[in-house]
Amino acid sequence: MNKLRVSSVVHREFLGVMVVMTMLELANAGSSMVDGLMAGRLLGSVELAAYGIAGAYYSVSAIVSGVLMVSCQTMCARSVGSGRIDEANRIFTACCLMGLVLSGVLTVAGIVFAGPFAQLLGARGASAELLPYAKDFLIGLFIGTPANVMLAIMSPIVQLDGGSRIAAAASLAVAAVDVLGNVLFMVVLKMGLLGLGLGTSLSFVAALAILLTHFRKKDRMFHFCMKGVTWSMVPKIISGGLPRGATQACRTVGPILINSIVLSAAATAGLAALSVQSNLKVLLRTPIVGICGALMMMTGIYGGEQDKEGLKKTFTVSLRYAVLLVGAVAVIELATAPLIAEFYLPGAPVEQGMAVTAMRWQALSLPFMALDMGVGNYLTAMGNKRGAYLINIGNELVSLVVCAFVLGKLFGINGVWAAFAVSQMLSLAVFVLWGMLRRKTADKGLDKLMFLPQGFGVPEEDCISVTVTSMDGVVGLSQKIWDFCQAHGVDRRRCYLASLCVEEMAGNTVEHGFKMDGKKHSVDIRVIINGEDILLRLRDDCRRFDLKEKVKEWTPDPERPEENVGIRMVLGLAKDVAYTNTMNMNNLLITI
Numbered sequence: 001m002n003k004l005r006v007s008s009v010v011h012r013e014f015l016g017v018m019v020v021m022t023m024l025e026l027a028n029a030g031s032s033m034v035d036g037l038m039a040g041r042l043l044g045s046v047e048l049a050a051y052g053i054a055g056a057y058y059s060v061s062a063i064v065s066g067v068l069m070v071s072c073q074t075m076c077a078r079s080v081g082s083g084r085i086d087e088a089n090r091i092f093t094a095c096c097l098m099g100l101v102l103s104g105v106l107t108v109a110g111i112v113f114a115g116p117f118a119q120l121l122g123a124r125g126a127s128a129e130l131l132p133y134a135k136d137f138l139i140g141l142f143i144g145t146p147a148n149v150m151l152a153i154m155s156p157i158v159q160l161d162g163g164s165r166i167a168a169a170a171s172l173a174v175a176a177v178d179v180l181g182n183v184l185f186m187v188v189l190k191m192g193l194l195g196l197g198l199g200t201s202l203s204f205v206a207a208l209a210i211l212l213t214h215f216r217k218k219d220r221m222f223h224f225c226m227k228g229v230t231w232s233m234v235p236k237i238i239s240g241g242l243p244r245g246a247t248q249a250c251r252t253v254g255p256i257l258i259n260s261i262v263l264s265a266a267a268t269a270g271l272a273a274l275s276v277q278s279n280l281k282v283l284l285r286t287p288i289v290g291i292c293g294a295l296m297m298m299t300g301i302y303g304g305e306q307d308k309e310g311l312k313k314t315f316t317v318s319l320r321y322a323v324l325l326v327g328a329v330a331v332i333e334l335a336t337a338p339l340i341a342e343f344y345l346p347g348a349p350v351e352q353g354m355a356v357t358a359m360r361w362q363a364l365s366l367p368f369m370a371l372d373m374g375v376g377n378y379l380t381a382m383g384n385k386r387g388a389y390l391i392n393i394g395n396e397l398v399s400l401v402v403c404a405f406v407l408g409k410l411f412g413i414n415g416v417w418a419a420f421a422v423s424q425m426l427s428l429a430v431f432v433l434w435g436m437l438r439r440k441t442a443d444k445g446l447d448k449l450m451f452l453p454q455g456f457g458v459p460e461e462d463c464i465s466v467t468v469t470s471m472d473g474v475v476g477l478s479q480k481i482w483d484f485c486q487a488h489g490v491d492r493r494r495c496y497l498a499s500l501c502v503e504e505m506a507g508n509t510v511e512h513g514f515k516m517d518g519k520k521h522s523v524d525i526r527v528i529i530n531g532e533d534i535l536l537r538l539r540d541d542c543r544r545f546d547l548k549e550k551v552k553e554w555t556p557d558p559e560r561p562e563e564n565v566g567i568r569m570v571l572g573l574a575k576d577v578a579y580t581n582t583m584n585m586n587n588l589l590i591t592i
Contacts, residue, residue: 009467009524010313012541013583014294018321020164022290024155024171029283031178031203035196036279038182040344045272045351047193048344050133052275053122053259054193057110057141059252064102065152066248068095071241073156074300074381076222080160081304083578083589085221090228095153095237097229103149110142122259127268133193140185140197147204154211156297161222162544162581163214170207178203221580243380243388250397257401258416266354266413273354276344277362277417284329284362288370291321292377299381301582305537307526308457309465315378315450322370333363354413361417368424375431384451390434395427458528462488468523471510478503481527488529497573498527498534498592505538505588513542513586533575536590544581 032055040048072095079088110117118134151170158167181199185191191198215223238245255278262270295318302310333340341355372395379388403423407415435449443452464484468474481499490498506523514521521542528535576591 009522009539009541009585010298010310011317013585014298014314014317016164017159017294017297017583018287018290020159020167020171020290021156021293022286023168024174025286025289025293026283027171027174029286030175031200032282033279034175034179034182035200036275037344038186039193039196041346042186043192045268045345045348046129047133048275049127049268049271050118050123050130051137051193051196052271052278053127053130053255054118054134054137054141055275055278056121056252056255057138059248059255060110061103061106061141061145061148062152062248063245063252064106065099065149067238067241067245068099068102068149069152069156069241070244070296070380071095071237071239072153073160073297074383075237075240076157077160077297077300077381077582078304080221080580080582081301083580085578085580086228089222089225090233091237092157092222093224093226094229094233096150096224098234098237099149099153100146103146106149107142107145110145111139114138114142121256122263122271127263127271136192136194137197140194141200143198144201144204147201147208151204151208151211154208156293157222158211158214160297160582161214161220162584163220164584166211166214170210173207173210174203176203177206221582239385240383243376243385243392246389247376247392247396250393254397254400258404261401261404261408261416262413265408265416269348269351270354270413270416272345272348272351273341273358276341276351276355277358277420279344280333280340280359281362284333284366285369287325287329288322288366288373291318291325291370292373294318295374296377296381297583299378303382306457308452311450311452312447318374318378319371322374323367326367326370330363330366333366334360337363354417357414358417358420361421365421365424368421368428372424372427372431375428379451382451382453384453387451391427391431394430395424399423399427458530462530463526463528465524465526468506468510468525469520470514471507474503474507474510477506477525484527485529485534490529490534494534494592498536500569501536501574501590501592502527502538505536505590509538509540509542509545509586513540513545516543534592536588536592538586538588538590540586541584542586544584545586 036048036051039051072092075091076088079085079091114135115131118131118138121134123130123134155167155170158164178199181202182196183199185195185198189195214220259271259274262274266273295314298314299311302314337356337359338352340359341352345351345355372391376388376392376395379385379391400419400423403419403426404416407419407422409415411418432449435451438448441448441452441454443450464480466473466477466480468477478499481502482495485495485498486492502525506525509523521540524537524539526537526539528537574590574592576589578589580587580589
């Protein structure tokens with residue numbers, strides 16, 4: 001048996017993607033918080049309440065962007081993980097075209113029906129005074145829907161394609177342009193909540209413009225290509241993202257129902273407190289979104305590679321961040337709730353008291369929210385639609401609304417606030433119980449919670465994984481690969497070629513790649529016996545280096561004919577050699 005040692009590459013991949021996704025979400029959250037602060041402090045509590053109920057727009061637009069973004073991300077990640085780059089480009093192009101069409105329709109419908117939509121969200125009856133303000137804000141937001149949707153679709157693809165810096169720059173643009181736009185439209189031009197919405201839309205356009213610069217370079221793995229894009233791809237794309245669409249639909253319906261429950265329990269004062277809680281939640285969810293986004297992307301990659309150990313390590317790393325990082329955020333919210341309430345609602349002691357209680361219950365929910373969202377993203381990326389539907393709909397709608405209704409009846413508005421934590425705990429408990437009680441699986445213990453499909457992965461005896469962090473690790477590697485291949489009945493020629501290949505490629509990476517920036521690096525090597533083929537995968541976290549292209553550029557030195565002879569021999573005798581750079585990691589796939 002070959003005990004697999006999972007490299008630190010997994011952790012570094014996860015951390016890199018998580019940081020960029022958190023930055024993008026943080027920029028959006030910061031913009032949302034600035035919007036809420038400006039509405040509350042410059043306009044008044046009525047405008048803040050209108051801003052709060054109209055914020056459900058983001059959930060509506062996310063139904064479109066969420067379906068396409070998740071489907072594009074997971075399908076492309078699986079295609080890249082299995083080496084099907086042309087297929088990944090067709091999926092990417094089709095998703096972008098669908099995004100443009102659907103977001104255009106949503107923009108027109110949103111502007112035309114902004115009034116009825118505002119009424120549906122709660123601007124009616126006793127809260128009819130909120131209608132004109134909510135309507136104006138919605139119109140401003142719907143104008144920027146195409147840019148918002150395309151930004152959501154392209155951001156993870158740019159990161160998958162090694163463009164983390166551009167993605168980070170786009171996220172910073174969202175925050176900066178939103179503030180400038182708000183000042184221009186709301187303060188200078190006195191456009192009220194309409195100006196607030198227009199400032200947000202302008203920030204989406206600016207960020208998208210920055211993101212598009214990534215695709216100008218010819219060496220990018222992803223590009224727009226209409227060749228091979230057909231209508232038959234549409235159902236598959238929609239189906240792949242439906243679990244996220246269901247989640248976003250629940251996030252749209254849920255707040256509407258919660259608004260009604262809060263109104264019946266505490267009138268407009270309760271809505272103002274809920275607006276503070278909801279506005280702050282956008283910020284506090286940023287590390288959760290980053291963690292869960294990284295989990296989804298890497299699950300797609302390792303799922304496409306049928307790498308069970310990579311999945312387990314990714315699952316473990318995400319769990320660690322969910323508990324430690326999000327737990328720290330929860331402690332901060334618990335401690336600062338009174339200050340935040342006073343900042344948002346100056347001179348409104350009743351609303352402040354409600355807001356403090358709401359925020360503290362929200363703080364208790366955060367670690368469980370991270371775990372629940374992570375489970376939903378993981379199951380979606382693995383193609384377990386049934387499980388994804390159950391956890392997402394149960395967590396985002398059924399559990400929350402039922403808990404809010406029941407606890408609200410029993411304990412009033414404080415019971416409603418408690419429901420935000422209780423519902424998350426309940427959803428997680430149901431998932432764990434469901435996983436542990438499964439019988440139709442050979443997995444045991446915590447492996448049951450991975451919900452891997454039958455026959456997933458390569459048998460442990462048919463693969464070997466090694467992590468190399470220095471040249472000392474390369475020494476003896478050739479013999480290990482030789483023994484492994486020989487034990488599987490591989491002929492001497494291919495045993496020699498496989499061992500030579502790994503030794504040469506790993507040695508070349510350590511000798512040259514590790515020295516490029518003076519930082520610590522590692523190479524994750526995986527050898528698989530797949531029928532008649534030997535599959536080799538080398539993944540490192542050094543600077544971008546396409547070995548095949550570099551070999552083409554090398555000019556043989558007549559005085560040193562032996563230079564790079566091993567690498568040239570490997571590339572010449574291998575059945576197939578493919579290179580990709582995903583998430584700023586070099587991936588060399590060799591078939592012998």
